[in-house]
Amino acid sequence: MKILVTGGLGYIGSHVMVLLLERNVEVLCIDNLDNSRLEVLDGIKKITERKPLFKNLDLKNKSETDVFFKEHSNIQGIIHFAAHKAVNESSKKPLLYYNNNITGLLNILDFSIKKDIPFIYSSSCTVYGDAKSFPINEDALTSNPKSPYGNTKLMGEQILKDCFNAYCKFKTIILRYFNPIGAHPSGNIGEFPLGTPQNLIPYLTQTVIGKHPFLKIYGSDYETEDGTCVRDYIHIMDLAEAHIKSINYLISAKNKKMYEIFNVGTGKGSSVLDVINAFEKVTGENVPHKFVGPREGDVPIAFADVKKINSKMGWKAKFNLEDGLRSAWNWEKEIAKKS
Numbered sequence: 385m386k387i388l389v390t391g392g393l394g395y396i397g398s399h400v401m402v403l404l405l406e407r408n409v410e411v412l413c414i415d416n417l418d419n420s421r422l423e424v425l426d427g428i429k430k431i432t433e434r435k436p437l438f439k440n441l442d443l444k445n446k447s448e449t450d451v452f453f454k455e456h457s458n459i460q461g462i463i464h465f466a467a468h469k470a471v472n473e474s475s476k477k478p479l480l481y482y483n484n485n486i487t488g489l490l491n492i493l494d495f496s497i498k499k500d501i502p503f504i505y506s507s508s509c510t511v512y513g514d515a516k517s518f519p520i521n522e523d524a525l526t527s528n529p530k531s532p533y534g535n536t537k538l539m540g541e542q543i544l545k546d547c548f549n550a551y552c553k554f555k556t557i558i559l560r561y562f563n564p565i566g567a568h569p570s571g572n573i574g575e576f577p578l579g580t581p582q583n584l585i586p587y588l589t590q591t592v593i594g595k596h597p598f599l600k601i602y603g604s605d606y607e608t609e610d611g612t613c614v615r616d617y618i619h620i621m622d623l624a625e626a627h628i629k630s631i632n633y634l635i636s637a638k639n640k641k642m643y644e645i646f647n648v649g650t651g652k653g654s655s656v657l658d659v660i661n662a663f664e665k666v667t668g669e670n671v672p673h674k675f676v677g678p679r680e681g682d683v684p685i686a687f688a689d690v691k692k693i694n695s696k697m698g699w700k701a702k703f704n705l706e707d708g709l710r711s712a713w714n715w716e717k718e719i720a721k722k723s
């Protein structure tokens with residue numbers, strides 16, 4: 385089997401590539417290195433003793449993209465990660481986000497549709513906006529993501545829906561990720577933010593290792609049990625495995641066309657304080673922290689209903705919050721050794 389992974393050097397893409405290579409899948413990786421590092425390929429090689437075929441390619445460049453696809457026409461599946469993903473940045477640079485995330489998607493879809501190649505799209509729970517009932521299932525309203533980034537994800541879903549309606553052999557699966565955390569157990573790959581991380585776990589581990597004086601907890605009087613926001617933290621290895629299940633589901637499906645959406649989470653919500661307590665418990669480290677005001681765009685609560693992916697694909701998270709935090713901490717220590 386030959387699978388194309390776009391944005392394969394990023395956090396989720398790199399873990400998915402490892403699982404594909406371990407299953408002897410031929411993997412083609414494209415990435416424009418905008419927010420990723422070439423050395424991720426070495427980490428992948430250390431784990432799998434194989435390397436994907438890599439091409440530094442920006443999907444916004446239609447002519448280069450077309451040339452690439454002419455050279456590699458026998459691809460059997462596409463997993464599309466390549467996108468900008470910083471919620472905060474997207475509010476400041478909306479055009480950058482619309483241009484990158486939508487243009488790239490359109491250019492790759494053009495190829496997928498011409499060649500009838502099944503397509504996996506990485507979406508986000510951000511499309512649910514400020515949900516009103518929990519756990520959130522796939523039928524919940526998706527009308528108001530709170531950032532341009534979220535809007536690009538929702539628009540992407542709508543573009544795929546229109547393609548499904550228009551083309552008789554178009555097959556796609558949309559995965560709505562909740563909050564990915566942790567790293568590969570080998571310590572060879574993990575989340576490698578360029579610049580100051582915006583997400584909770586990398587900021588927390590960087591604080592504990594001494595890069596920041598304290599972790600800011602955004603908001604203390606949300607309507608949650610302890611006043612801090614609740615999220616569904618899903619281990620990156622579980623999330624990666626959901627892509628393998630999705631590829632199998634797409635390729636083996638008898639139906640000619642498909643458009644299906646799946647949440648990928650644990651089904652369990654944890655508050656920011658739960659995360660800090662769990663981290664301190666599993667690592668024995670202290671997390672210096674201070675409460676500050678709420679962060680713009682944060683929703684109070686988001687955790688997934690995962691019944692659909694469980695019943696249709698047989699996928700279920702195997703790791704818990706503690707496992708994710710332990711591996712995130714190991715990874716932070718590996719990064720420290722490198723620098």
Ligand code: UFG
Nearest residue numbers: 508509510582583584585587600601602613615656679682
């Ligand atoms: N948080 C802090 N301090 C920090 C960073 C985060 O208290 O320094 C809190 C946030 O307020 C939030 C929780 O930790 O309550 C998780 O925040 P993250 O930034 O880690 O994750 P988000 O839930 O904001 O964002 C994630 C993904 C996005 C996706 C979004 C949908 O990173 O890609 O979920 O809600 F769009």
